[in-house]
Amino acid sequence: MADLVVALDFKDADSALAMARTLRGAAPWMKVGLELFTAEGPKMVTELKDMGFKVFLDLKFFDIPNTVQGAVRSAARLGADMVNIHALGGERMAKAAMEGCAEGTAPGQPSPLVLAVTMLTSMSAGDLPVANAPEPSEMALDLAVKAKQYGLNGVVCSGLEVERIKGACGTGFACLTPGIRPASAEVGDQRRVVTPADAVRSGSDFLVVGRPVTRAKRPDEAARAIIEEMNLAQ
Numbered sequence: 001m002a003d004l005v006v007a008l009d010f011k012d013a014d015s016a017l018a019m020a021r022t023l024r025g026a027a028p029w030m031k032v033g034l035e036l037f038t039a040e041g042p043k044m045v046t047e048l049k050d051m052g053f054k055v056f057l058d059l060k061f062f063d064i065p066n067t068v069q070g071a072v073r074s075a076a077r078l079g080a081d082m083v084n085i086h087a088l089g090g091e092r093m094a095k096a097a098m099e100g101c102a103e104g105t106a107p108g109q110p111s112p113l114v115l116a117v118t119m120l121t122s123m124s125a126g127d128l129p130v131a132n133a134p135e136p137s138e139m140a141l142d143l144a145v146k147a148k149q150y151g152l153n154g155v156v157c158s159g160l161e162v163e164r165i166k167g168a169c170g171t172g173f174a175c176l177t178p179g180i181r182p183a184s185a186e187v188g189d190q191r192r193v194v195t196p197a198d199a200v201r202s203g204s205d206f207l208v209v210g211r212p213v214t215r216a217k218r219p220d221e222a223a224r225a226i227i228e229e230m231n232l233a234q
């Protein structure tokens, strides 16, 4: 059963928490990303947890192993339920992240899931600024296989890649897919997009949706419609 994660990409706590209040009961997970975290900091995670949400802290850590270990340790201490790093950081960084996760998790508490970002869903062929770059989907698959070998819990990928990643890494390896667009929604800056139904059919575990919910006239109704589409597709 896949879960909906709503991306709270807002400039301040007031607007983010107002949106979270609207979505209480409609969506189980909230995502705190770069904009909101940079503006308001760790209290966003604790306030959303206090409201009963599960929280995905989407800061896409990418640094030397020691720094990433400390960052994931802090995120686990804060109570985030899911965090992410970049798969491109390689084996030592990934393993350090898992160590930080274990160090920061309180005894008796579940550890947050640590996912690796493969290729951003906003990138298509030609966007990767390196010579002879592989196709984004091929690169996502390769990075996912490595992330699994390094002991991470899953990956962030496009819905277009989930089936092959699950085939290569097993169904227990989590796939979280942003770039979700209901058939009627605007694509915006995203590129490798799929509908909620297609993401679920391909085996995605978490669907991250931002603007199609948060910019809807009735965000709660938009979230419920997406969940209904997801349920029909299971």
Ligand code: C5P
Binding pocket: 007, 009, 033, 058, 117, 119, 120, 121, 122, 156, 157, 178, 179, 180, 188, 190, 208, 209, 210, 211, 212
């Ligand atoms: O508004 P939209 O539905 O495009 O929001 C998608 C969210 O998922 C954004 O918060 C973005 O930062 C995040 N994300 C993504 N692609 C990734 C990882 C995260 O779009 N690979």
